Amino acid sequence: MLLRTTLILLFVTFAANAEVKLTETDILGTWQIDSESNNSDGSHAKKLSSTWTFRNDGTMEGMSTDSDINARSSEIRAIVQYSVEDGKIIKQTVPGRSKFETCTAVEKNAQKMTLECNNVYFFMTKK
Template identity: 75%
Template sequence: MRLTSALLFLGMTFTAHAEVKLTENDILGVWQIDSESTSSDGTHAKKLNSTWNFLKDGTMEGITIDSDVNARSPEMRASITYSVENGKLIKQTMPGRSKFETCTAVEKNDQKMTLECTNVYYFMTKK
């Protein structure tokens, strides 16, 4: 009985973190970044006021608004290139740099998506 329970638990654990294959149509449009976390369950998540707009031409426009009155700039904009390959998002890490990172969707439905990128999970809502 214990072995069956342990195997069932392991199966549920792997299923919970199953990879979702993305297509370009899945990500096109504006996504609100609700929070980011270093853990998949969102523990110690940091709230963000950012949007990512994935355009059909392979560019993603990011906008972050900083509500801190002492911030140097209340708004930061950046445009980077991206592609979807083998069901994963491949995006530049910074504008003008040749370094790219691979992001995997660990959860996706019509309006919500969780992306696992290098050392961070992004919890997103489609606008």
């Protein structure tokens, strides 16, 4: 019985972290980043006020707003290059730089997506 329970838990854990192959069609449009976490289950998540807009010209516009009165700027906007290769998003880390990062979808349905980018999980909703 213990072995069976252990195998079931291993299977569920593996299935929860299974990779979802994306196409460009899957990601086009604007995604609200609801939260980010270092944990795949979303525990200890940080709420964000950010959007990522994937365009069919290979650019992604990121926009974040900050309501902190001590923030240097209330809005930050950046446009970076991206592509979808082997079901993963490859995107610039900083505009104008040649460094890219790979983001893997670990969950995706019609309106929700969880991306892992360099061990940070982004929990997103399609707008």
